[in-house]
Amino acid sequence: MKKFRLAFIIALLIALVVWAIYLAKQDDGTSKLSDEALSDFAIEDTASIDQIILSDTEGNEGVNLIRKDGQWRMESGDCVQQHLVHTMLKTIKLVQVKSPVPKNSLETINKNLTTHHRKVEIYQNGEWVKTWYVGQPTQDQYGTYMLLKDPEKGKSPEPFIMYLPSMYGNLETRFITNPLEFECTGVFNYNPRDIQSVQVQTPDSSENNFTITVLDDNMFKLTSNKTEIAGFDTMKVRNYLLGFKKIHFEQHNYLIDQHAADSLKKTTPWYIIEVTDVKGEKKHVKLYEKRMVYEKYDYNGELIVFDRDRLWVVLDDGRLVVGQFYVFDKLLHDVRYFIKNQAAG
Numbered sequence: 455m456k457k458f459r460l461a462f463i464i465a466l467l468i469a470l471v472v473w474a475i476y477l478a479k480q481d482d483g484t485s486k487l488s489d490e491a492l493s494d495f496a497i498e499d500t501a502s503i504d505q506i507i508l509s510d511t512e513g514n515e516g517v518n519l520i521r522k523d524g525q526w527r528m529e530s531g532d533c534v535q536q537h538l539v540h541t542m543l544k545t546i547k548l549v550q551v552k553s554p555v556p557k558n559s560l561e562t563i564n565k566n567l568t569t570h571h572r573k574v575e576i577y578q579n580g581e582w583v584k585t586w587y588v589g590q591p592t593q594d595q596y597g598t599y600m601l602l603k604d605p606e607k608g609k610s611p612e613p614f615i616m617y618l619p620s621m622y623g624n625l626e627t628r629f630i631t632n633p634l635e636f637e638c639t640g641v642f643n644y645n646p647r648d649i650q651s652v653q654v655q656t657p658d659s660s661e662n663n664f665t666i667t668v669l670d671d672n673m674f675k676l677t678s679n680k681t682e683i684a685g686f687d688t689m690k691v692r693n694y695l696l697g698f699k700k701i702h703f704e705q706h707n708y709l710i711d712q713h714a715a716d717s718l719k720k721t722t723p724w725y726i727i728e729v730t731d732v733k734g735e736k737k738h739v740k741l742y743e744k745r746m747v748y749e750k751y752d753y754n755g756e757l758i759v760f761d762r763d764r765l766w767v768v769l770d771d772g773r774l775v776v777g778q779f780y781v782f783d784k785l786l787h788d789v790r791y792f793i794k795n796q797a798a799g
Contacts, residue, residue: 492602492610493551495586497576500543505577511570514631533638538630545618545628546576552597552617563599563613566590571601572629589613591624598625634706641739641767641777642701647671648731649695654788655726662788666691678789686792694792697784698729703767703775709747715774718742718766725786741782742766 497503509516518529519539526539555563567589574586582605589599597615616625630636646668653665660679667675674691676683707715721742728738744761767777 491554491612491614492604492607493614495546495551495584495600495602495614495616496549497546497578497584499578500547502578503543503546503576504579505575506539506542507575507577508572508629508631510572510631512631515633516631517633517636519636528633528636533640534636535638538636541628542574545625548618549616549625550619552615555599555613555615560612563589567599567601567613572626572631574629586629587613588626588629590626595622595624600625637706639702639704639775640700641703641769642698642729642737644695644698644729644731646692646695646698649698650730650732650734652695652698652730653728654785656724656788657722657726658724659788662790664789664792666695668695676789676792683789683793685794687794690792694784694787701781701785703769703777704764704781705776707774707776709776718774719768719772723768724765727785737770739770740768741777741786742768744776 504521506519507516508519519526519534520529526534526536528534567587571587571589574588575582576584576586585603587601587603589601591598592615597617599613600616601610601613603609618625649668651665651667653663655663662678664676664678664683667677669675672688672692674688676686676691710718719740723740724743725741726738727741728736730736742765744765746758746761750758763779765777765779765782767775767782769775
């Protein structure tokens with residue numbers, strides 16, 4: 455009996471030692487907050503944020519966003535897509551600490567943050583209040599490594615794993631450092647009453663060119679190659695002019711290099727569309743069919759040469775962008791479309 459008790463006590467002591475060693479190892483793997491560590495990333499009052507400067511370690515130009523009269527713009531005054539800024543502001547308001555960085559990973563994460571991060575400088579009422587260094591996501595994609603700097607305490611010696619509740623993914627992608635991504639995508643955005651005339655050319659079939667001139671409310675003149683057209687469908691003209699509201703391109707040209715883009719611009723456009731507003735200001739685009747980049751066949755087994763979903767758009771300033779047929783198709787008509795009892799163009 456005594457031997458049994460002694461063996462039991464020895465086994466218990468061994469178990470306690472093993473458990474203590476296990477807890478010690480667990481403690482070694484978890485970072486304890488240092489007194490200098492900064493974790494108050496969030497800013498509740500995002501309405502007072504009036505400037506955000508974004509840069510990165512990847513060589514992008516960077517972005518300086520300024521809020522003025524309730525609208526966000528580039529420092530240069532250029533228009534930006536408001537929803538992208540609102541996404542950042544939501545992140546700034548709702549971000550939370552998920553956990554400290556484990557001790558055994560701290561040195562590696564600090565090195566990674568130094569060489570790869572997006573820097574987010576935040577200003578309230580004209581004063582710099584915080585800078586975020588936003589790094590890569592955790593392996594499970596439920597957190598993002600981030601480091602904080604503020605005017606009083608300087609840069610935190612330790613990063614944290616940050617997250618947005620109910621969000622899966624990398625917070626880094628919410629902070630865009632390429633100014634092209636912020637640029638407004640509007641091509642045409644006219645109220646019909648602000649349009650004086652629309653001229654459409656189809657260079658490969660110039661006999662079908664047309665010009666719509668607005669004479670008064672619901673009164674129009676339709677001409678084709680300077681010849682006035684009688685008996686056209688005024689309802690179709692009215693609806694056509696309505697189509698010039700909210701015409702946006704889809705994305706910038708990331709598909710072909712500058713040489714190929716210049717070569718494309720030298721070819722004959724598919725459509726040329728020019729709008730003159732009531733102030734006499736003109737805006738025009740040139741549209742080109744976009745060749746398929748891979749082999750595809752239709753239901754009849756015939757090779758599809760041109761993309762049926764997207765087209766090339768050359769803007770007023772000469773930039774080449776990509777548009778969707780879904781958006782531009784309502785503008786792609788020739789004069790036959792408006793003439794009664796004739797096939798649509």
